[in-house]
Amino acid sequence: MEYKIIGQTVPVVEMTLNSGESVYTQSGGMAYQTEGIEMKTNARGGIMKSIGRMFAGESMFMANYTALKDGAKIAFASTVPGSVMSIDLSKMPSGLILQKGAFLCAEQNIEISVAFTKRISAGIFGGEGFVLQKATGNGRIFLEVDGDSITKELAPGEILKVDTGNVVAFEPSVSYEIETIKGLKNIFLGGEGLFLTKLVGPGKVVIQSQNIQDFAGRLIPYLPSSNN
Numbered sequence: 001m002e003y004k005i006i007g008q009t010v011p012v013v014e015m016t017l018n019s020g021e022s023v024y025t026q027s028g029g030m031a032y033q034t035e036g037i038e039m040k041t042n043a044r045g046g047i048m049k050s051i052g053r054m055f056a057g058e059s060m061f062m063a064n065y066t067a068l069k070d071g072a073k074i075a076f077a078s079t080v081p082g083s084v085m086s087i088d089l090s091k092m093p094s095g096l097i098l099q100k101g102a103f104l105c106a107e108q109n110i111e112i113s114v115a116f117t118k119r120i121s122a123g124i125f126g127g128e129g130f131v132l133q134k135a136t137g138n139g140r141i142f143l144e145v146d147g148d149s150i151t152k153e154l155a156p157g158e159i160l161k162v163d164t165g166n167v168v169a170f171e172p173s174v175s176y177e178i179e180t181i182k183g184l185k186n187i188f189l190g191g192e193g194l195f196l197t198k199l200v201g202p203g204k205v206v207i208q209s210q211n212i213q214d215f216a217g218r219l220i221p222y223l224p225s226s227n228n
Helices: 047-055 120-125 184-189 212-222
Strands: 002-006 012-017 022-026 030-033 037-042 062-067 072-077 082-088 096-098 103-107 110-116 131-137 140-146 149-154 159-163 167-170 175-180 195-200 203-208
Touching (some): 012 082, 030 062, 140 203, 149 159, 167 195
Antiparallel strands (some): 002 012, 022 103, 037 062, 082 140, 096 131, 096 167, 103 140, 149 203, 159 195, 167 203, 175 195
């Protein structure tokens, strides 16, 4: 499989597949394709894994695309302004933990499963839900990033505090918990909410420059109202 990322505002990843090569995405992720691509939709991994994906922010069913001839092309698009990130999981034997909504598409030998946070407080207050996703396998996965991606390599014990919603992915060796912002003035006047995500190394962390939930919240005052 060959691929290239096209565009800067709302990019797509365009793949060129040889006969028999296959990729999959969540339902509705395909942007365009050439002749010679066969699509099959299924509950990848069974109904229980499908339900788990639903709670992790993805669709229950996955669309599988297989090339019937060499040189067939297919593209998958991000849903909001941002970027598409390609990660070779064969270089990450322990896999990668993903926040909900980060998965765009992957090669067939990549497995997406449910991953629970180690601390229940992270699940209750983290803003990304108690259920995360874990990607493992020998191949490429493509992540959808809101805004620009920033990759940090944390040393053992190194701490990175991130605004809720800005975490994209991290290695399983990185611990994930929630820290309450201290001080009533900071909570009510600081504009950052009640909690920060606390990531503790060692391991790689991917964060995004835009929090789409905060961005959507800023648009609400400008949307038409039924009272107008």
